[in-house]
Amino acid sequence: MTPRALVGLIVLLAAAALLPFALSDYHVFQLTLVLVYATALLGLNMLTGYNGQISLGHGAFYAIGAYCAAILMAKWGVPYWATLPVAGAVCLAAGFLFGLPALKLEGLYLALATFALGVSLPQLLKYHLIEQWTGGVQGITILKPDPPALLTDAGLPLNPDRWLYFFTLAVTIVMFALARNLLRGRIGRAMVAIRDHPVAAQAMGVNNALYKSLTFGVSAMYTGVAGALGAIAVQFVAPDSFGFFVSLAFLIGIVVGGLGSISGALYGALFIQFVPNIADSVSKAAPWAIFGIFIIAFVYLMPAGIAGVVQRARARVMRGESQSETGGAKQPDTPKEAVQ
């Protein structure tokens, strides 16, 4: 990481830490949801952006994660933070197992198989034999966690919304850091190789089957952890919360944000959180038509996603600066940044 990028990161983190004290609780809640979606999108981006497997069913893993957290908290009194590893582990296993048969399916066929998962899960959640845990159609209501007494006693101006934001922020940072290490290392290169040329990857000694199902598992884990965080933030889960549109929104998010880009997850999350609200304020008669126009505009104007545009703008600024200041001595930096 260049010193400049480090400074940028520190500024970003400082802003993220100070923001909740400047905003109303409602906006803090919205930002918490953005972080939740960012984690979920990162998971899907690993699978679709980096590994080339299309999933139309990640809403299902999001739902599984959410229900894990809700059931553990409401029925067994497990503290909220302890539900995340469980939700992650359950989704890792579920994703890995689903990934095994999905190995036989390529492209559109995989998309259809995952679609089946996405549409069926909300109905399975209503199944009467598991109703005593899932609450059936009524869903489960959970209580919002209070900030730890240790911090409030120390005089920090925390309330449940702010605390949940910071908790989510911490989890998100850890998840992003882990993802960055994973994707920029050997495993990440293997994933991209499989996406770009599976036969060549195999010839290079990559175990395609194992990597693909593992990617599926890890991807599901990320989305599951996000689901658990989302359930804690919203304080309610029900089958209607996880309709098929959730899966679609995730796919829209990664494409608009930027396929195969870590920061793209954050941009995509901002898009799926805020653009529907804008669409609703434009027209009550046809909010989805407005939403559609937004999607088309973004995809048309930013084929590499928002992350791609940001990347290009940054590269241009840096090139301009380095040419004027040091006569292009820093030039080698730019291509490396642009590769990502």
Added chain:
Amino acid sequence: MKRRLVPIAALLAAALTSPAALAQKKYDPGASDTEIKIGNTNPYSGPASAYGTIGKTIAAYFKMLNEHGGINGRKIDFISYDDGYSPPKTVEMARKLVEQDQVLFLFQTLGTPSNSAIHQYMNAKKVPQLFVATGASKWNDPKHFPWTMGWQPNYHTEGEIYAHDILQTKPNAKIGVLYQNDDFGKDLLKGLKDGLGAKAKTMIVKEVSYEVTDPTVDSQIVQLQASGADVFVNITTPKAAAQAIRKVYDIGWKPVHYLNNVGASVGSVLKPAGFDKSVGVITTLYYKDYTDKQWANDPAMKKFEEFMKKYYPDGNLADGSNMYGYSVARTLEVVLRQAGDNLTRANIMKQAAALKDVTIDTLLPGIKINTSATDFAPIESVQLARFNGQQYELFGKVMGR
């Protein structure tokens, strides 16, 4: 100079005297001398967007009220957001309405799952969640949730009323039930069973369910016919209701057919199913149906028609949801007029819980709205009606409380 001082002096005088006037008036966030802010969520997009027309009718009604001077001199600012029938979105929008837009209260938030999602939040914030647009019985729980109130007759009561009618007219009936597999369907089914009491086990010979997303209910109807049932209790939403009526007729099954109110609209269910095939269908009604000819010259219906043509010309007059929205908006108007200048959240709930024999002219004659501190179920009476091929014919007494 002197002349300039006069208006300032007048202003000062007004400022000095106004505290005395203000003493009579009490406001919470969202209310002022000039306006009352009311929040709402509706599914303008998504799977339940057909209900979005309710929000539009209500908005149109308040627009009309505002043009006629508002309520007690205050304009209604009705802020309605799309939640796409997705509970997490409802939570977000309810928080926006309460925390950012600072509405006085929420009104007619639509959907059982959506309202469940904000139930705790609204009660923790002590902001009224008034006249919610769902018939679940859980909204009538003033002891645990003193800030939430329903409006329409609940599904449980409706089920009980069918049970009483069956016990009276056909005590040895063999009942087949088709129900939608969600809380609405189960609530109504439970009401039916509670109404039948100990005989429920023997009288109900077959229960089948369907998912709201199922393409047809044909196989369920065939199963019910095969069970030998002679009474059919049809607990469905409009699409499935129309399909069920058609299939029952097509396979030559001739049971006594009870169809729940949710799926009983003449315009959106019986017409597509076919009037000839719908003859004999029994339902419960509580508001007047626009397509029902017996109300053609009713003054209330004329007023409704004028209102729709002027303020919501895109709205379909025959869609029962619009009549529903109009009627519930009128009920709120009564509450707000009653609240007078005391526009606190506590007083809104107090007034909503103090409706005594209120009649709304678009509800059926004889149906009165009654609430109290322990009774948060405004409309608890309905009347049975049978479809004669043209329109519903009301029969029997207004039932319920």
